Amino acid sequence: MKYLAIILILGSVAAGIIGPQAFFVVDETQLAIVTRFGQVKSSVTKPGLHVKTPFVDNVTYFDRRLLIFDAPPDSLLTLDKKRLIIDVYARGRITDPKLFRETNRTEVQAASRSVDIISSELRREIGFDNQAEIITTSRESIMGKVLESVKPELLLFGIELVDVRIKRADFPNEIADSVYARMQAERQRKADKERAEGAEIDATVRATVDKDATIIRADAEKQASITRGEGEAEAVKIFADAVEQDEDFYMFQRSLEAYQKIFENKTTVVLPADSDLFQFLQSPTGLDAKDE
Numbered sequence: 001m002k003y004l005a006i007i008l009i010l011g012s013v014a015a016g017i018i019g020p021q022a023f024f025v026v027d028e029t030q031l032a033i034v035t036r037f038g039q040v041k042s043s044v045t046k047p048g049l050h051v052k053t054p055f056v057d058n059v060t061y062f063d064r065r066l067l068i069f070d071a072p073p074d075s076l077l078t079l080d081k082k083r084l085i086i087d088v089y090a091r092g093r094i095t096d097p098k099l100f101r102e103t104n105r106t107e108v109q110a111a112s113r114s115v116d117i118i119s120s121e122l123r124r125e126i127g128f129d130n131q132a133e134i135i136t137t138s139r140e141s142i143m144g145k146v147l148e149s150v151k152p153e154l155l156l157f158g159i160e161l162v163d164v165r166i167k168r169a170d171f172p173n174e175i176a177d178s179v180y181a182r183m184q185a186e187r188q189r190k191a192d193k194e195r196a197e198g199a200e201i202d203a204t205v206r207a208t209v210d211k212d213a214t215i216i217r218a219d220a221e222k223q224a225s226i227t228r229g230e231g232e233a234e235a236v237k238i239f240a241d242a243v244e245q246d247e248d249f250y251m252f253q254r255s256l257e258a259y260q261k262i263f264e265n266k267t268t269v270v271l272p273a274d275s276d277l278f279q280f281l282q283s284p285t286g287l288d289a290k291d292e
Helices: 002-022 097-104 107-126 131-136 139-155 173-245 247-262 276-282 286-291
Strands: 023-026 030-036 039-044 048-051 057-063 067-070 074-077 083-094 159-170
Touching: 023 030, 030 097, 039 097, 057 097, 067 107, 074 107, 083 107, 083 131, 083 139, 097 107, 107 139, 107 159, 131 139, 139 159, 173 247
Parallel strands: none
Antiparallel strands: 023 048, 030 039, 030 057, 067 083, 074 083, 083 159
16 A cells, blocks of 8 residues: 555656646647657647647747738839839738748748748839839739739748738839929829810800800891881881871871971971961861861
8 A cells, every 4th residue: 555655646746747748739829830859740730739748849839820021112123114112011821830840940030031032023023014004003913913923932831821912102212203293294284184175165165155145136136026017017007097087187196296396495486377287276276267
């Protein structure tokens, strides 16, 4: 019994010492490799509790999450022999920890090598496009081509490249002012052209409206003249019919209208005694007396 107790005590002590050295945990955000005397024995890509040889095996952890490979801004030459300051970054994740350890050792070294490869491929793609195209239209295409070209190369390092993005594509400081001045002049030219076209359309519309208004007024005046002529004709006809009923009264009325036109205030009139007007002024029945 004495020896059994000693054995149990020694076993408990050994389990307390060896147990933590025989197991290791990999969580959901990690990958791991197990090395023995500097050589990679196995890689662990699934989270959970895993076993290793105590005091002999070592565990190295890597980040399963996306890594950022941020390249410094660089001056690149375009197809039309102009320079652009390009700032690019990429995102990728470690998929093969064993291959990653064998080719890169550390994440810092992997990021440096990845940035060099991405920058080299970006420089090549930038050389296929003109400066203006890169700034305005071809940026997405360039990023897609760089991603497809670099992705197989980084797989050789155990890294899966997910995305490549150009953060900034700008002119060098020494030419930025002149470029912006040209851009401003171009926008001014387009604005002047738009204003000139607008003025031309405005003049055309105004001329059309003036023409239509003139035609409408002419038609209205024509119709008014026709209406007035018809009215005057009707008036003359009515008046002629009235005159036919009493011609003497008509002549007398016309005489009165003539005198009304020629007489003014303080006008002295000399009339013969046998004139109709003299007879009428003497007596409303003067004309009748004369006729008698």
